[in-house]
Amino acid sequence: MTTEPTRVTLERTDHVLFIGLNRPDKRNAADLAMLAELALAYGELDRDPSLRVGVVFAHGDHFTAGLDLADVGPAMAGTGALPIPEKGLDPWGISTAQVRKPVVMAIQGICFTLGVELALASDVIVASRDAQFAQLEVARGILPFGGGTTRMPRIAGWSNAMRMLLTADTVSADEAHRMGIVTQVVESDPLEAATQIAHKIAAQAPLAVQATLASARAGVVDPAAEHQELPRRLGALMMTQDVQRGMQAFMTKKPAVFEGD
Numbered sequence: 001m002t003t004e005p006t007r008v009t010l011e012r013t014d015h016v017l018f019i020g021l022n023r024p025d026k027r028n029a030a031d032l033a034m035l036a037e038l039a040l041a042y043g044e045l046d047r048d049p050s051l052r053v054g055v056v057f058a059h060g061d062h063f064t065a066g067l068d069l070a071d072v073g074p075a076m077a078g079t080g081a082l083p084i085p086e087k088g089l090d091p092w093g094i095s096t097a098q099v100r101k102p103v104v105m106a107i108q109g110i111c112f113t114l115g116v117e118l119a120l121a122s123d124v125i126v127a128s129r130d131a132q133f134a135q136l137e138v139a140r141g142i143l144p145f146g147g148g149t150t151r152m153p154r155i156a157g158w159s160n161a162m163r164m165l166l167t168a169d170t171v172s173a174d175e176a177h178r179m180g181i182v183t184q185v186v187e188s189d190p191l192e193a194a195t196q197i198a199h200k201i202a203a204q205a206p207l208a209v210q211a212t213l214a215s216a217r218a219g220v221v222d223p224a225a226e227h228q229e230l231p232r233r234l235g236a237l238m239m240t241q242d243v244q245r246g247m248q249a250f251m252t253k254k255p256a257v258f259e260g261d
Helices: 032-047 069-076 114-120 148-156 158-167 173-178 190-202 206-221 223-238 241-252
Strands: 008-013 016-021 053-058 103-107 110-112 124-128 132-134 170-172 184-186
Touching (some): 008 032, 016 032, 016 190, 032 053, 032 069, 053 190, 103 114, 103 190, 110 114, 114 148, 132 173, 148 158, 173 184, 184 190, 206 223, 206 241, 223 241
Parallel strands (some): 053 103, 103 124
Antiparallel strands (some): 008 016, 132 170
């Protein structure tokens, strides 16, 4: 069932929440309404136990031109903080924790500034061959504030990150793939490939998926501490019914159907 189209559309199918940026006449530039609705959509994905994976895509020919500075700029003046409504979750994982479930992103056309940072905060990124990426903040007299300076060097490597962050150069999907920003480049609709990946993730044991994601994120910050935490994470999973389902499926050579308990 699809919600009435607003700045962000929502559709649920088979444990997957499809989150669509829906301002195509403005190249999906994010105004205050879109930021609020996107934060609420991430909050819904995080809280709803029936949802296991999120897919973020955009209606129209472009993913996003970034922020609508004319709309958002005055509201952020003096603070530089993105407005996150109650029950919302920061999609960039800067002001609050990231969503606990995987997010797959489908990108076509331009993906600029805060859009790149949104992608960097996701887990799997599929881009069309014509996609273009740019961090334009220095050309606007500001700096990336959605995680561009904290994630880009780690993901793309220092020199690649500095080229993008300090020159405002636009890079192709193939270049972004080479740098590790993009997971996969496709000739066809990236949403199709992203959907296939999301359904593969949704078919796995959801508690194990969430624990793996949490472990990987924690390991990036402090590998030694996370290594000490792994036995606790594994011990908690071993007490779940999904482990029994997974083991039974392995023994019988049949696909497992996980319930998330």
